[in-house]
Amino acid sequence: MDQLLAIRAFARVVEAGTFTKAADSLQMPNATVTKLIQSLESHLGVKLLQRTTRRVSVTPDGAAYYEKTGRLLKELGDIDGSFGTERVKPRGHLRIDCGGSTASLLLIPALPDFVRRYPDIQIDLGVSDRHVDLISDNVDCVIRGGVLTDMSMIGRQIGAAGWVTCATPAYLAEHGVPTHPDDLSSGHRVVNYLSARTGRAMPMHFRKDGERIEVAVRHAVGVNESNAHYAAGLAGLGVIQTFRYNAQAQLASGELVAILPDWQPEPYPFYVVYPPNRHMSNRLRVFIDWIAERFAAAALGS
Structure with missing residues (x-):
């Protein structure tokens, strides 16, 4: 058995959904694809596919094997590409x-x-x-x-985003304009950003002349997605702290008003993160x- 060819045939059947389509894309007879996968199943000692007259389904063992071998096929393709037209x-x-x-x-x-x-x-x-x-x-x-936090990955810093703390004019007219971060804990509503990983509210951070303040305010509304979090602030639900690039257009139009301008958090670094791979x-x-x-x-x- 050509194991690599058999793995490629198995992957193509999983992706195409039928032996016939897989055989056509591989430019092989249907019987050859069938024989390759039968040989692969015999070699592994497990059933990879369930075949009926109408459809092909992947067994749990087949799904696990497809996931693991898929990475190997992708890496092999990357290696080949590094020497070819790619x-x-x-x-x-x-x-x-x-x-x-x-x-x-x-x-x-x-x-x-x-x-x-x-x-x-x-x-x-x-x-x-x-x-x-x-x-x-x-x-x-x-x-x-x-x-x-994941030291097993490679991270390349590609920039850093500034922050802005802001609210709508209507909200500020009703609740007043805070002059110190501590004011947010009394008489103000805050729209908290909730960590998508933990579900916990992320505190607001402030910095001025070397002084750093962290403000954690109980929220009436918390949101775990950045676009929706910003939309909640724009709807007047409360004070938000967001990336300045998020709010630039609305700050310029007056739909949002920046508050506490002297209290600026540290810029937020952005990275592109990828697995360590000798054959990128x-x-x-x-x-x-x-x-x-x-x-x-x-x-x-x-």
Whole structure:
């Protein structure tokens, strides 16, 4: 048995959903694909696929085997690409994960430039504020802010975003304008950002002349996604602390008013994070260089 060919045939059946479609895409007879997978199942001693007259389904063992071998096939493709045409003209599949506001305001508006430069790279963009597991979720890289905690990954800093604490004019007319961070704990409503990982409210941070203050206020409304958190502040539900690039247009139009301008938190670092891999694909390499370039050019208000 050619085990690598059998693995490729198995993966193609899983992805195509039928032996016939898999055989057509591999330009093999249907009987050859069937024999390869039977040999693979015999070699492993497990059933990978359940086949009926109408459909093919993946067994639990098959799903686990597909996930593990899929990474190997991808890495093998990356190795081959580093010696072939992919080195000159990057191509293939790139899976990226990014937070909501970063995606909608920074990454997606810039993506047409990347697509023009690298039209043969197919991008799958996952958008959420949850922290994905790059290995188990089969993600090539993530764009994330804050302190890097997973030392098993590689992080390249690509920028730093400034903060703004703000509220709507109507809210401030009703509740007054705070002059010190401690004022937020008395007579004010705060829209807290809830950690997508822990569900806990993230405190607001302030800094002035070397003094640092952390304010944790019980909220009437808490939100665990960055775009929705910002929308809650824009709706007048309370004071929010958000990235300045988020609020720039509404601050300029007067829909939001910056408060406590002398109390500025530390800029928030942003990183592109990816697994350590001796055989980094050229498509990932060009994306990392491109996103670093775009973030350097972006007005993050840091």
